[in-house]
Structures are given as structure tokens and as C-alpha cells.
Amino acid sequence: MTEKQALYKYLLRMGDDSLILGQRLSELCGHGPILEEDIALTNISLDLIGQATLLLEYAGESAPEKKTNDELAYLRIEKEYVNALLVEQPNGHFGDTIMRQFLFDAYRKPLLEQLLDSTDKRLAGIAEKALKETKYHLRHSSEWIIRLGDGTQESHQRIQNSLEALLRYAYELFFENEVDELLIAQGIIPAANSIFPIWEKTLHDVFEEATLLLPKNKWKFQGGREGRHSEHMGYLLAEMQYMQRTYPNMEW
Amino acid sequence: MMKVDIQDLEKKFQDRIDQDIKIEPNDWMPDAYRKTLIRQISQHAHSEVVGMLPEGNWITRAPNLRRKAVLLAKVQDEAGHGLYLYSAAETLGADREQTIDDLHSGKAKYSSIFNYPTLSWADMGAIGWLVDGAAIMNQVPLCRCSYGPYARAMIRVCKEESFHQRQGFEIMTKLASGTTEQKEMAQDALNRFWWPALMMFGPSDADSSHTEQSMRWKIKRHTNDELRQMFVDVTVPQAESIGLTVPDQDIKWNESKQGYDYGPIDWDEFWQVVGGNGPCNKERVETRKKAKENGKWVVEAAMAFTEKRNSKKSA
Amino acid sequence: MEKSKEWPLWEVFIRSKQGLNHKHVGSLRASDSTMAIKNARDVYTRRAEGISIWVVPSNNITASDPNKEDSLFEPSQSKVYRHPTFYDVPDGISHM
Numbered sequence: 197m198t199e200k201q202a203l204y205k206y207l208l209r210m211g212d213d214s215l216i217l218g219q220r221l222s223e224l225c226g227h228g229p230i231l232e233e234d235i236a237l238t239n240i241s242l243d244l245i246g247q248a249t250l251l252l253e254y255a256g257e258s259a260p261e262k263k264t265n266d267e268l269a270y271l272r273i274e275k276e277y278v279n280a281l282l283v284e285q286p287n288g289h290f291g292d293t294i295m296r297q298f299l300f301d302a303y304r305k306p307l308l309e310q311l312l313d314s315t316d317k318r319l320a321g322i323a324e325k326a327l328k329e330t331k332y333h334l335r336h337s338s339e340w341i342i343r344l345g346d347g348t349q350e351s352h353q354r355i356q357n358s359l360e361a362l363l364r365y366a367y368e369l370f371f372e373n374e375v376d377e378l379l380i381a382q383g384i385i386p387a388a389n390s391i392f393p394i395w396e397k398t399l400h401d402v403f404e405e406a407t408l409l410l411p412k413n414k415w416k417f418q419g420g421r422e423g424r425h426s427e428h429m430g431y432l433l434a435e436m437q438y439m440q441r442t443y444p445n446m447e448w
Numbered sequence: 449m450m451k452v453d454i455q456d457l458e459k460k461f462q463d464r465i466d467q468d469i470k471i472e473p474n475d476w477m478p479d480a481y482r483k484t485l486i487r488q489i490s491q492h493a494h495s496e497v498v499g500m501l502p503e504g505n506w507i508t509r510a511p512n513l514r515r516k517a518v519l520l521a522k523v524q525d526e527a528g529h530g531l532y533l534y535s536a537a538e539t540l541g542a543d544r545e546q547t548i549d550d551l552h553s554g555k556a557k558y559s560s561i562f563n564y565p566t567l568s569w570a571d572m573g574a575i576g577w578l579v580d581g582a583a584i585m586n587q588v589p590l591c592r593c594s595y596g597p598y599a600r601a602m603i604r605v606c607k608e609e610s611f612h613q614r615q616g617f618e619i620m621t622k623l624a625s626g627t628t629e630q631k632e633m634a635q636d637a638l639n640r641f642w643w644p645a646l647m648m649f650g651p652s653d654a655d656s657s658h659t660e661q662s663m664r665w666k667i668k669r670h671t672n673d674e675l676r677q678m679f680v681d682v683t684v685p686q687a688e689s690i691g692l693t694v695p696d697q698d699i700k701w702n703e704s705k706q707g708y709d710y711g712p713i714d715w716d717e718f719w720q721v722v723g724g725n726g727p728c729n730k731e732r733v734e735t736r737k738k739a740k741e742n743g744k745w746v747v748e749a750a751m752a753f754t755e756k757r758n759s760k761k762s763a
Numbered sequence: 764m765e766k767s768k769e770w771p772l773w774e775v776f777i778r779s780k781q782g783l784n785h786k787h788v789g790s791l792r793a794s795d796s797t798m799a800i801k802n803a804r805d806v807y808t809r810r811a812e813g814i815s816i817w818v819v820p821s822n823n824i825t826a827s828d829p830n831k832e833d834s835l836f837e838p839s840q841s842k843v844y845r846h847p848t849f850y851d852v853p854d855g856i857s858h859m
Contacts, residue, residue, distance in 0.1 A: 219508060222516070225523050226504035227735070229743020230770075231497065231531050232791055232802040238524040239805050242517060249513045266512045290746045339797060346756065347749025354745070439511035439569055446627055448511035448569070448619075474826055528806055535790040538772065544792065545769050601789070608810070750794035751768050757795070 202378040203316070204258040205278070206385060208268070209421060211251035212279035215269055217300060218244030219436055220287055229290050236336060240297070243329040250322045270440040274433055275423040282365035284420065284429045288358070291344055291351070295358035298337035298402070299366040305330050306394040310386035319384065338402045345406025352407065359403075360411050367416035369395075465666050470596040473539040481665055484658065485595055486542045487556075488667065493533035494551045494558035496526045498732050502566040503575060511569060518615050519572060525608050532601040539597045552737045554724065561644045563726030570623055570630075570637035576616015578638075578645040578683065584609060585679050586649070589669035598667075617686070624690040631691075638687065639695045646710075647718045649676040655715075681707045771820055773799040775807055778815035785817050793818075 221241035228234025252265035259268075282300060287293045308330055311323035344355040370388040379385045403410060419425065439448065457476050464471065471477055500523045507523065510516035534544045550556035561579055566572070587609070590602040623634035650656060650672040662668035670678075680699075687694050698711030720726070770792040776785035788807050793799035799818040807813070 222507045222520055225507055225520060226500035226527075227739045227742075229739065229746040230792065231527055231534075232793065232798075232806060233743075233746075234739075235524055235527045235531070235809075236802065236805045238520060238527070239809075242520050242524070245513060245517050245520065249517070252513075269513055270511075290743065336801065339801070343750050343753040343794070344746070347753040348745070350745050351749030351752075435508050438509045443511075443627075443629060446630060448515055448622060474828065525809070528809060531791060531806055532789055538790065543769075604788075747770065747794075748768065750798070751770060754795040 197374060197378060199378060199382055199384075200258055201260070202375045203319075203384065204255055204260070205375045206379055207251050207255035207258060207319075209278045209280075211248050211255050211265075211268070212277050213283050213300070213304075214244045214251060215248035216277070216279040216432065217283035217297075218242075218248055219432060220283065220285075221293070221297075224287055224293065233290075237293070240333050240336070243326075243333065247322070247326045247329070250325070254318060254322065266440075270437050274425060274429055277425065277429070277433070278421050278423060280365070280368045280371070281417055281420040281426055282362065282368065284426060284432060285362065285365060286428055289354065291355040291358040292362065294337055294340045294344065295355060295362050297333065298341050299362060299399075300369070301330060301334035301337050302398040302402075303366070303369045303391065303395050305334050306391045307386065310390060313383075314385065315383040334398075338398075341402050341408070342406040345403070345408045355406070356408055359408055363411055364413075364415055364417050367414075368418040368420060371418060371421040373421075462664075465594050465664075468594075468666075470599065471594050472596045480661075481667075482540055484662060484665070484667060485598065486537055486540050488662075489533055489537040489540070489598055490542060490547045490550070491557055491559075493530045493537060493547070494556055495562065496530035496533060498551075498558045498562045498736060499579075500526045500530075501732055501735055502562055502564070502728075503572060505566050506569060506572050509569070510572075515572075515619070522576070522612050522615060525612070529605045529608070532604055533598075536595075536597040536601045548736075548740065552733060552740070554733065557722065559648060560718065560721040560726060561641075561648050562732060563721050563729045564640065564644050565727050567640075568633050568637060570620070570633040571641070573616050573619030573623060573634065574637035574641040576612055576614075577620050577686070578616075578641050579648070580609060580612040580616060581683060582645050582648045582679050584613060585675050589675075592666070592669060594666035620692070621690050624692055635692055638692050642695050643714065643717075644721075646676055646680070646713055647721075649673070649679065651715070651718070652713075677707055680710050684708050770794045771822070773803075773818045774821050774824060775799075775803045776817040776819070777803075777807060777813035779813055781814065785815065790821060 218241050221237055221244065224234070225238045225241070226234065228237055248269065249265055252268045256263040256265055256268050282296060285292075285296055305327070308323045308327040312320055312327070314320040314323065341355065344351040346352070370392050372388050376385065376388070380387050399410065458478055461471075461475075461477060461481075471481075503519060503523050503526075507516065507519050510519050534547065537547060538544055547556065551558065561582075566575070584606065587602055587606050591599055591606055593599045593602065620634050620638075623630040625631075653659060653671045653673045656672050659668060659671055663671070684694055684699060696711045698709060700709050701707075702709045721729070724730075771794075772790050773793055773796075774790050775788050777788050778785045791799065791802050791806055793802050796818060800816055803816045803818055804813075808816070
């Protein structure tokens with residue numbers, strides 16, 4: 197594998213994480229628990245779609261055969277998407293949405309921070325922009341985890357359940373294979389083990405304040421990074437790709 | 449208070465309005481003025497919020513990344529506008545939750561256009577172009593409305609909405625110059641949204657019960673029919689310029705009035721839709737109700753959390 | 764549906780750029796001040812309108828009574844010497 201091929205694959209992972217999570221959150225526009233929060237979730241969705249646009253644009257230019265970001269976003273088959281399983285999970289109730297967001301933000305923020313030092317200047321530039329947004333996302337999701345955890349009995353129970361259900365998808369965010377090895381060696385991306393302890397500490401601190409307990413079972417689900425998705429993914433793509441598939445080769 | 453006093457206050461109030469002095473929340477105002485404003489502002493707020501749904505319906509299916517982001521930003525703006533307007537209504541003593549409950553119980557109305565379904569991507573174009581276009585016609589004069597908080601909210605809304613109509617027209621232009629399928633899609637959307645857009649200006653002047661008083665109070669600056677005529681006059685040439693046809697055989701330029709004549713509006717349909725019998729009335733209100741019900745535990749949790757923290761602080 | 768406790772109302776003030784006063788822009792609902800600041804950012808600065816936000820619980824604002832505004836504002840209106848236009852500035856003097 198060449199460095200360029202590895203970079204392409206890595207950019208797809210980051211781009212797909214942003215795209216699929218942004219798509220999930222966009223389903224909620226108009227359905228938020230209260231108007232102010234509807235606006236906040238849409239902001240996060242917009243940021244993620246914006247990040248996906250930049251990341252997939254760069255990916256497309258690094259692809260074996262050049263592609264546009266829209267072609268990558270809309271015209272791959274399911275197996276070619278390499279987002280983590282976590283971000284494709286359905287919105288569920290507000291606690292599920294926020295927990296999914298928190299587990300992701302807590303990983304994305306240190307990743308972006310370390311990407312600022314990437315030897316790949318373009319990637320470092322994208323990270324700089326995305327970091328400003330992600331810091332804010334993490335604040336938002338952490339504050340909500342604490343409020344719900346230490347709110348009412350009902351909210352505590354619900355968010356604890358969300359944690360049990362979603363944590364096992366989150367470990368996959370630290371997936372590594374030969375793509376990472378090559379890029380780490382070139383100083384393009386940080387190693388997962390330099391992000392993982394920061395992620396764990398964020399979880400520990402926030403859950404402590406939220407009076408939530410980390411599940412003892414550390415079993416993890418994975419597959420997304422290698423194109424093996426959950427059953428939810430097909431429906432998400434069918435909806436997202438509807439126009440491009442129904443009316444091929446048209447401009448909108 | 450004695451009757452004479454009230455008459456005196458009402459006279460002073462009307463004098464201020466006649467001099468174009470804005471009325472502010474703590475100023476004395478006739479009950480009917482307050483009620484009219486609460487009704488109008490909260491209807492307007494509900495329209496923004498319910499109006500998120502027909503377009504929200506296509507966010508997840510938007511055909512490319514740019515369109516998805518633009519549509520998302522637009523629908524988000526509508527939530528923001530709803531909020532500005534609920535805020536303005538609260539300055540008159542209309543509690544937001546109560547106002548929203550009135551929407552959910554069917555007591556409060558909203559713009560009937562949002563009870564029509566969005567069936568294709570072209571509907572995103574038609575809504576931006578026609579529905580936002582009609583809304584802007586209505587809203588620009590409201591920036592000079594006699595009630596300060598409403599006027600100020602409308603200035604913000606109008607400033608932000610300038611891109612809404614443009615993005616809609618851009619979608620339509622793109623489709624109208626695209627493939628046969630795309631052009632048909634655009635024409636079909638125009639066919640379905642044209643008449644409901646004309647109905648957005650409300651019943652014709654002869655049947656409009658509130659117009660006269662509202663104009664005296666400078667809540668309204670133009671009659672429904674005047675605004676409708678302005679809308680037809682600017683929109684018909686826009687349709688022509690991109691090769692689409694307005695679905696009205698009676699459309700004809702009238703040299704003497706320097707405006708277009710247009711065919712009769714189906715007021716039966718209008719009153720049916722207002723009365724709850726539009727294609728999507730039930731779904732729209734149910735969706736908003738569900739959002740609130742599903743969010744109830746979240747709202748309670750946040751309040752409980754704040755109370756806990758406050759009592760810890762004071763302990 | 765049983766009525767739950769509503770989040771309190773907050774008034775939002777935004778400084779649009781360095782050197783200007785905070786200006787009232789509207790209100791919103793939030794359960795606490797942290798959330799109020801965050802919601803204000805999302806609701807009132809979607810187009811980068813501000814660099815600083817204040818939020819104040821609406822019920823902590825005391826307003827003057829417009830019916831007594833004559834007595835409240837009349838005295839200052841008669842003190843015209845507070846207004847810069849009261850003074851004649853000789854020709855040729857600028858930036859004052």
C-alpha cells in the first residue's frame with residue numbers, strides 16, 4: 197500500500213463518520229425536545245456535514261480514480277462506507293442521541309487536536325477548522341449527559357441505559373490496521389493509543405459528575421471500519437442516496 | 449377605572465400610533481390590541497415552526513452535500529424565527545408553553561400552506577421561491593408594525609430570510625434548465641403550490657374581518673388583496689423567465705391597472721384546509737405534539753438538575 | 764398531558780463587535796445560565812453576529828414605569844448641557 201492509498205482510506209473513515217452522524221442528526225430537525233435544542237442539534241449536524249464535505253473532497257482527490265465529494269457521499273455501495281458502527285445507530289430518544297454524540301465527540305476532539313501537528317498540512321488545516329466546532333459539540337453533549345444523569349430518576353435510568361447500549365459500539369473508534377501503521381510512521385495521524393487514554397478520562401470525569409456507572413462488560417462490536425455495518429445502515433443509505441439513485445447522472 | 453379614563457387612554461394610544469410612535473411592552477394598550485397581536489404573532493410563530501416539517505421531510509434525501517447543508521440551515525432559521533416570534537408574544541404576557549398547547553389542541557392556527565405535502569425535491573424549490581416569497585411580501589411591511597418587539601423581530605427575520613427565497617429559486621432554475629424529467633418535476637411543483645401560495649395572503653378583503661382595525665392600529669399596512677396582487681405581479685415574470693407556466697389560464701397583463709389579472713381562488717378549499725381538512729393537518733400537529741411529549745422528560749430533567757445544584761450551592 | 768415546570772425565560776444581550784455596548788436582542792428559555800449562554804449562541808448568533816453574550820433571568824429585570832416616564836425622563840431632557848450639540852465648536856476643529 198502506498199501512502200496515498202492509505203491516506204485515501206483514512207480520509208474516508210473520518211469523512212464517513214462525519215457524514216453518517218450528520219445525516220442521523222439531520223433527521224431530528226423539526227423534532228427536537230424543545231425549540232432551542234432543535235436549533236443546537238441542527239448546528240451540530242451542519243458542522244458535521246461541512247466537515248464531511250471537506251474530508252470527502254480531499255479523499256476524492258487522493259482516490260485511485262479521482263472522484264468528487266458528492267460521488268463519494270452518494271454513490272458508493274454499503275460495503276464501501278467505513279464509518280464506525282456507533283454513528284449509524286438510530287437516534288432513539290434524546291438520551292440515546294446525546295450519548296452517541298458524547299462518545300463520539302470525546303474521541304473526535306483529541307484526535308483533531310493531535311491532527312493539528314500532522315505532517316499533512318491540508319489535513320491539519322481541516323482539523324483546525326473542525327476542532328473549533330468539535331470543542332463546542334463536546335461541551336454541549338457533556339453538559340447534557342451531566343444534566344440527564346443527575347436530573348430526575350427517569351432521566352438517570354434512561355441515560356444509563358443509553359450508555360449500556362452504545363458503549364460497546366464506541367471502542368471501534370480506536371480500530372487500527374495497516375492503514376494506520378503506515379500513516380503513523382509518516383507522522384500524518386496520531387496513534388490510537390495516544391487518544392484512547394484522553395477519551396477514557398473524559399468519560400470518567402463526565403460520568404462521575406453525571407452519577408453514571410461505566411458498564412463492567414467491555415465487549416465490543418466492530419465491523420464498520422471494514423465495511424460490515426449494522427442492519428440500520430441500508431435504510432440510512434437508501435434514504436440518503438434516493439435522488440442520486442433514482443435520477444442518475446443529473447445535476448441538482 | 450372609569451369609562452372616561454379609558455376613552456382618554458385610547459385616544460392617547462391612537463394618537464401615538466398615528467404619529468408612528470412605537471408601542472412597547474409596558475405601555476398602556478387596549479385589550480383588543482393586545483389580543484389581536486397575541487393571536488397574530490403566535491400564529492406567525494406556529495407557522496414558522498410547523499413550516500419546518502414539509503421541508504424537513506426532504507433534508508435526509510437532499511440530492512447533494514451542498515443542497516443538504518443549505519436546506520438544513522434554512523429549516524434551522526425557521527426554528528430561530530419561531531423563537532424570536534414566541535419571544536415577542538411573551539412580551540405581551542402570552543406564555544410560550546400555553547401558546548404551543550393551543551397549537552396542539554387545534555385552538556391556534558398557522559399558515560395553511562404547510563398542510564400541503566412535499567412530494568418531490570422540486571417542492572423544496574417551489575416552497576423557497578413561492579412560499580418564502582409570499583411570506584416576505586407579508587413580512588416586509590410588518591417591520592414597521594406599531595408594536596416594537598414584533599417590528600424588531602420581523603427586521604431580524606427579514607434580514608435572515610433574504611437567502612431563503614433565492615435558494616428556492618435557484619433550485620427551480622436548475623431543474624427548469626435540466627433534463628425533461630427535472631423540468632416536469634419543477635412544473636408539477638409549481639402547479640401544486642401556486643394556488644396555496646396565493647391563499648397565504650388570507651381571505652379577500654371583502655371577507656377579512658380583522659383588516660380594517662388592524663390597519664388603524666398599524667399592525668397591518670396593506671390589505672390581503674393588495675399584497676396578493678403584488679405577489680402575482682412579481683412572480684409571474686419570474687416563472688416565465690425560467691420557462692415555467694403559472695397554472696392559471698386567466699393570467700393576463702392588465703395595462704390599465706399595471707398588474708396581472710388572475711383567475712378565481714378556490715375559497716372552499718381554503719376554508720376546508722384552515723378548518724383542519726388539508727392533506728396533512730393531522731400529521732403536522734401530531735408531529736409537533738409528539739416532539740413535545742417525547743421531550744417532556746428531558747425538560748423536567750434539566751429543571752430538576754438546576755434545582756439540585758442551586759440547593760447544593762445555598763446549603 | 765400533565766403540565767411540567769417550564770424553563771425560565773432569559774433576556775439576551777449581544778456585543779456585536781469590540782467597542783460597542785451589549786444590545787438587547789430577544790429572549791429564550793433555558794434551565795440554567797450555562798444553557799442560556801449556549802442557546803443564545805445557537806439562536807442569536809447563527810451568522811456570527813456577536814463576540815460576547817450576556818444573559819439575565821427576565822424576572823430579575825426591573826423596568827421603569829412608562830406612566831411615570833414624564834417625571835423619570837423630564838429632568839434629564841431639560842439638562843441640555845449634557846448633549847454635545849449644545850456647544851458651539853469653532854470652525855476648523857474636528858474629531859471632537
